[in-house]
Amino acid sequence: MLRRKARRVQEDDHGDPLDTAQERRVRAVLALGGVPQADLLDGVQQVRLRLLERTANGHEAPRDVSAWAAVVASNLAMDWHRAKRRQERLGERLASLRQPVAHPSGEETSLLSLAVARGLDDLPDPQRQVVVLRFYADLPVRGIAEELGIPEGTVKSRLHTAVRALRARLHEDEVV
Numbered sequence: 001m002l003r004r005k006a007r008r009v010q011e012d013d014h015g016d017p018l019d020t021a022q023e024r025r026v027r028a029v030l031a032l033g034g035v036p037q038a039d040l041l042d043g044v045q046q047v048r049l050r051l052l053e054r055t056a057n058g059h060e061a062p063r064d065v066s067a068w069a070a071v072v073a074s075n076l077a078m079d080w081h082r083a084k085r086r087q088e089r090l091g092e093r094l095a096s097l098r099q100p101v102a103h104p105s106g107e108e109t110s111l112l113s114l115a116v117a118r119g120l121d122d123l124p125d126p127q128r129q130v131v132v133l134r135f136y137a138d139l140p141v142r143g144i145a146e147e148l149g150i151p152e153g154t155v156k157s158r159l160h161t162a163v164r165a166l167r168a169r170l171h172e173d174e175v176v
Contacts, residue, residue, distance in 0.1 A: 026073045
């Protein structure tokens with residue numbers, strides 16, 4: 001019966017791919033997945049859309065539309081939570097940017113600059129080149145690769161190694 005309904009949807013573009021019982025099940029799965037009441041209708045519409053897209057792309061209708069819709073609804077609930085976490089993290093980052101940052105004194109800045117200069121002197125030439133071009137000349141990785149005639153992956157690798165070495169040096173000297 002469900003397969004016949006799915007075929008009927010393919011033939012009749014104006015039909016609802018979900019019957020009332022399937023829609024209730026989708027709403028229940030979304031609600032159990034933690035999706036707020038206000039977003040349940042959007043979730044049901046997403047399930048409908050995905051079923052319509054599936055049939056429009058020529059894929060065979062699912063054997064059990066109700067089970068298929070429940071799985072899609074479960075995935076949508078997980079996606080909703082991921083998006084919510086991303087929004088929360090973004091909000092936290094924006095809030096941290098608004099907080100005033102304590103600026104180091106002139107003496108501390110001079111010590112740090114001196115320690116970084118010494119650390120740069122200790123780096124091999126290829127690593128020093130990419131660090132200077134990246135952080136002092138403010139070139140992107142692609143620009144550094146073009147400037148030096150090396151692959152972007154090599155630039156990234158040298159930057160990673162150089163920054164790690166500089167960080168270790170600054171910790172050894174107890175500057176940071």
